[in-house]
Amino acid sequence: MNRPNIRFRQVGRPLTRTDAPGKVTGRTPYAGDYVMPGMLHMGVVRADIASARLVRLDVSKARALAGVACVLTAADLPERTASTDIPGQVGQKRLDTGQQILVRERVRYFGEPLALIAAETRDIADHAMELVEIELEPIPGVYDPLEAMKPGAPVVTAPDNIVAERRIRKGDVEAGFAAADLVVENTFRTPFQEHAFLEPEVGLAWVDENDVVNIRVSTQVIEHFRPIADAIGVPHNKVRIRGALVGGGFGGKEDLTVEVYLALLTKRTGRPVRLEYTREDSFVGHGKRHPFILTYRTGVTKEGKITALDVTMVADSGAYVFLSPYVLLYALVAAPGPYRVDNLNVFARAVATNNMFTSAFRGFGALQACAAYEQQMDEVAQAVGLDRLELRRRNFLKTGEPMSTGFVPPSAIWTDQCAERAWAALGEPAPAEGPRCVGRGIACYQQSYGRLTFLHDTSEAWVGVEMDGTVVVRSGVTDIGAGQVSALGQIAVEVLGVTLDNVVVYNSDSAVTPLAGTTTATRALYMTGNAVKQAAEGVRARLVDRAARAFGVEPDAVDLGDNLAFVVDDPEKSMPLVELVRTCGAEGIHRSELAMFRAPFTDFLDPETGQGQAHPDYAYGAHAVEVAVDVDTGEVEVLKSVAAHDVGQCINPAAVEGQIQGGAQNGQGYALSEEMLYEEGRLITPSFSEYLMPTAMDMPKVECIILESRSGVGPYGAKGIGEPAMTPVAPAIANAVADAIGVRVFEMPITPERVVRALKRRDEAARSGPVA
Amino acid sequence: MSTERTIMLRVNGRDEPGRFPAHRTLLEALRQIGHTEVKSGCEKGDCGACAVLVDGMAVDSCLTLAWTAEGAEITTVSGLGDLDALHPVQQAFSDGGAAQCGYCTPGIIIAAKAIIDRHPDPTEEDIRIGLSGNLCRCTGYTKVFEAVSEAAAIMRAGSDGR
Numbered sequence: 001m002n003r004p005n006i007r008f009r010q011v012g013r014p015l016t017r018t019d020a021p022g023k024v025t026g027r028t029p030y031a032g033d034y035v036m037p038g039m040l041h042m043g044v045v046r047a048d049i050a051s052a053r054l055v056r057l058d059v060s061k062a063r064a065l066a067g068v069a070c071v072l073t074a075a076d077l078p079e080r081t082a083s084t085d086i087p088g089q090v091g092q093k094r095l096d097t098g099q100q101i102l103v104r105e106r107v108r109y110f111g112e113p114l115a116l117i118a119a120e121t122r123d124i125a126d127h128a129m130e131l132v133e134i135e136l137e138p139i140p141g142v143y144d145p146l147e148a149m150k151p152g153a154p155v156v157t158a159p160d161n162i163v164a165e166r167r168i169r170k171g172d173v174e175a176g177f178a179a180a181d182l183v184v185e186n187t188f189r190t191p192f193q194e195h196a197f198l199e200p201e202v203g204l205a206w207v208d209e210n211d212v213v214n215i216r217v218s219t220q221v222i223e224h225f226r227p228i229a230d231a232i233g234v235p236h237n238k239v240r241i242r243g244a245l246v247g248g249g250f251g252g253k254e255d256l257t258v259e260v261y262l263a264l265l266t267k268r269t270g271r272p273v274r275l276e277y278t279r280e281d282s283f284v285g286h287g288k289r290h291p292f293i294l295t296y297r298t299g300v301t302k303e304g305k306i307t308a309l310d311v312t313m314v315a316d317s318g319a320y321v322f323l324s325p326y327v328l329l330y331a332l333v334a335a336p337g338p339y340r341v342d343n344l345n346v347f348a349r350a351v352a353t354n355n356m357f358t359s360a361f362r363g364f365g366a367l368q369a370c371a372a373y374e375q376q377m378d379e380v381a382q383a384v385g386l387d388r389l390e391l392r393r394r395n396f397l398k399t400g401e402p403m404s405t406g407f408v409p410p411s412a413i414w415t416d417q418c419a420e421r422a423w424a425a426l427g428e429p430a431p432a433e434g435p436r437c438v439g440r441g442i443a444c445y446q447q448s449y450g451r452l453t454f455l456h457d458t459s460e461a462w463v464g465v466e467m468d469g470t471v472v473v474r475s476g477v478t479d480i481g482a483g484q485v486s487a488l489g490q491i492a493v494e495v496l497g498v499t500l501d502n503v504v505v506y507n508s509d510s511a512v513t514p515l516a517g518t519t520t521a522t523r524a525l526y527m528t529g530n531a532v533k534q535a536a537e538g539v540r541a542r543l544v545d546r547a548a549r550a551f552g553v554e555p556d557a558v559d560l561g562d563n564l565a566f567v568v569d570d571p572e573k574s575m576p577l578v579e580l581v582r583t584c585g586a587e588g589i590h591r592s593e594l595a596m597f598r599a600p601f602t603d604f605l606d607p608e609t610g611q612g613q614a615h616p617d618y619a620y621g622a623h624a625v626e627v628a629v630d631v632d633t634g635e636v637e638v639l640k641s642v643a644a645h646d647v648g649q650c651i652n653p654a655a656v657e658g659q660i661q662g663g664a665q666n667g668q669g670y671a672l673s674e675e676m677l678y679e680e681g682r683l684i685t686p687s688f689s690e691y692l693m694p695t696a697m698d699m700p701k702v703e704c705i706i707l708e709s710r711s712g713v714g715p716y717g718a719k720g721i722g723e724p725a726m727t728p729v730a731p732a733i734a735n736a737v738a739d740a741i742g743v744r745v746f747e748m749p750i751t752p753e754r755v756v757r758a759l760k761r762r763d764e765a766a767r768s769g770p771v772a
Numbered sequence: 773m774s775t776e777r778t779i780m781l782r783v784n785g786r787d788e789p790g791r792f793p794a795h796r797t798l799l800e801a802l803r804q805i806g807h808t809e810v811k812s813g814c815e816k817g818d819c820g821a822c823a824v825l826v827d828g829m830a831v832d833s834c835l836t837l838a839w840t841a842e843g844a845e846i847t848t849v850s851g852l853g854d855l856d857a858l859h860p861v862q863q864a865f866s867d868g869g870a871a872q873c874g875y876c877t878p879g880i881i882i883a884a885k886a887i888i889d890r891h892p893d894p895t896e897e898d899i900r901i902g903l904s905g906n907l908c909r910c911t912g913y914t915k916v917f918e919a920v921s922e923a924a925a926i927m928r929a930g931s932d933g934r
Contacts (some may be wrong), residue, residue: 023874024862026809026850033808158877198875247875279814481873661912689817696903
């Protein structure tokens with residue numbers, strides 16, 4: 001083994017990301033920027049009723065329109081489904097939860113695709129869509145998960161609409177409640193959320209000279225080539241996904257989007273086809289964040305020690321299963337948050353309805369749990385008369401202690417430091433003025449990074465050194481905007497002793513870059529960062545070995561840096577990297593390496609008790625905010641927003657800050673303004689003028705406090721920050737609003753209407769009963 | 773189908789012909805003639821991803837009909853600078869980590885340029901108002917605000933001959 005770097009040369013520096021210059025000049029091609037000669041343009045015809053029987057679908061007029069190349073309905077397709085189960089894994093049995101590709105008989109949600117049209121121009125495709133004659137017979141649907149569990153409810157998923165059920169049974173909850181001085185019970189509701197990436201789903205597909213279906217597509221998961229091949233009935237090696245830099249993902253491009261439609265039509269027509277979702281397509285065409293109803297019953301002593309916790313969760317899975325069982329599992333595991341709770345019951349169910357199907361979204365169930373447990377901690381603190389931070393301090397899970405599943409996270413747990421730092425950074429409070437009340441809130445969290453360990457996750461990467469000393473990295477990883485690719489480059493050049501401008505990373509091609517797995521689950525840096533590091537270290541070992549022979553020293557005396565190989569204790573003894581590489585080339589010493597990193601492989605959690613290992617490791621931190629609430633209008637303004645996270649080790653601090661600041665925005669919208677309104681399953685807010693995410697007028701500057709415990713299981717002790725950045729934001733805001741107005745809004749988003757209703761409730765309570 | 777007409781669009785200082793029907797938006801027209809640096813995010817004027825300068829004004833090209841832009845000076849993000857010679861706004865966004873997924877970036881940089889043209893020393897309020905028509909889902913805007921301030925400072929310094 002050669003000696004590790006004594007100091008970091010590239011890692012930990014806020015370098016300009018390798019993808020930045022292309023993006024600021026408009027040079028970077030996104031999937032929608034590719035065109036081909038003879039290309040057809042597609043449209044998707046959708047159902048406008050959420051629960052219905054398809055009585056008649058007549059596409060003859062559309063087919064007859066001049067310039068229409070192909071119209072497909074379910075009648076033209078064999079009986080196949082598109083997989084909705086965990087994407088990107090190998091060797092795992094898939095759940096039999098596929099979705100019909102086009103509606104054959106039963107419409108289960110608003111916007112479910114009925115027909116696909118390919119035409120010479122987009123105008124003609126649009127015109128042809130209007131010529132499709134559709135007759136739908138409404139069937140009673142169910143739009144509330146609690147209703148859907150009742151006997152006699154319309155059945156969306158047989159037999160009883162319950163698509164997943166999970167439990168934790170730990171310790172003795174009854175004894176825990178008996179030992180409590182107080183029991184606090186509350187129910188919290190969290191809403192649907194739209195990912196709202198700025199780049200709508202888009203792709204271009206063609207059949208090449210080897211009869212391979214190529215799809216250039218905006219996706220988080222190039223491993224979808226397998227389910228696509230299954231859905232269209234070709235061998236796996238006959239579908240190739242060529243990714244592109246992704247214009248935002250957040251989990252919304254984790255499932256299949258346009259790929260199967262493109263593959264079907266390019267196969268059928270033999271011509272290149274392009275499909276770009278409109279914004280409205282995007283709103284109704286991909287799964288949303290699961291709404292949850294969470295009931296928390298906490299037993300606590302006068303001293304503020306939690307003695308028991310009983311949690312019930314119901315998640316709205318919508319009309320298809322997709323990732324609901326896994327989202328539910330994350331919520332289950334996260335139920336008590338970053339607190340030590342030895343007596344714990346959790347009962348979680350995901351329930352089918354005729355709402356839009358729900359699936360992956362940044363935070364993946366653990367975020368919804370946080371929204372509840374952190375509001376509950378404030379309520380408990382108030383009930384026992386303790387400072388909110390003090391109550392948390394008395395219950396924080398500490399390094400080396402077992403979490404909800406009995407698993408002991410391998411890394412450091414620095415929740416306490418993060419909370420103290422974030423709270424202190426709020427500084428002097430803003431003055432209350434007129435109708436504006438000011439309040440503060442904090443929320444802490446535990447969020448996994450890396451996939452569920454029973455999935456047996458792996459990632460591959462290839463690293464090579466060119467004859468002039470420049471570095472090439474090949475990895476299938478998709479870059480969804482967080483700088484995944486640039487970070488991998490930074491790791492490779494750290495190991496090989498060159499600078500970031502000396503590396504090119506080729507990524508996101510399922511045929512020619514080694515498969516790295518998905519860019520989801522805050523796993524890209526952890527998994528592929530480790531794979532790149534491993535591959536680069538393989539190359540480094542051979543280079544260092546050869547240099548050591550040249551210098552007449554042991555390999556562990558040699559280091560690589562500043563494009564040189566040199567003897568650490570005698571830097572006069574050095575040779576340019578390019579010379580060393582040429583020597584290796586001339587002698588046939590292998591200058592590249594393909595590595596596979598494997599996450600811990602475990603069995604599934606015990607189905608009765610929920611005990612065992614669920615994830616490789618967890619991240620911890622806190623978010624604090626100060627808000628002003630206008631008690632006349634109910635409007636909430638976020639005045640200060642401070643995040644403190646232990647990220648283990650920053651690879652690129654600027655990119656880490658970017659994740660944190662974006663998470664703050666994503667969480668703020670979730671807490672306050674982003675609302676998907678449905679009427680009988682029909683989305684009535686399918687645009688950015690109705691679905692309101694925070695703008696430049698709404699966002700405070702977000703302050704980042706980055707702690708580095710170097711204890712994570714990622715490269716150089718890194719943890720992950722993609723999902724954690726968002727997880728605690730919404731409950732921090734909810735707690736601040738409650739602090740400001742003295743009453744809690746139990747349902748997000750905390751819109752002006754809900755604030756005003758809560759204030760009325762507060763004032764009526766004050767009038768009706770003297771509180772002694 | 774409406775009548776088509778060949779028009780000349782002046783984009784980034786070059787005359788570029790294109791044949792478009794009356795209902796073709798400037799966004800679609802620009803992309804059709806190869807200006808894929810102009811991004812489509814909503815086609816309704818809600819998101820600002822398609823912003824370009826038309827005679828110095830930042831406009832949503834999805835709300836502008838191509839025919840009406842004939843004779844105007846159109847500037848896209850690529851017209852400001854290129855990889856070997858970044859414009860100060862592009863440089864500040866690149867160095868400052870203000871582009872993440874980058875899809876909103878061409879529109880935001882155009883909006884930023886318009887802010888600085890109007891307010892060489894913009895206040896935070898000027899920047900916020902100037903960016904209020906541009907949605908970004910990745911950055912939380914913090915680094916965008918910083919990049920606009922930084923770019924303005926660089927451009928002020930440049931105009932002083934330093």
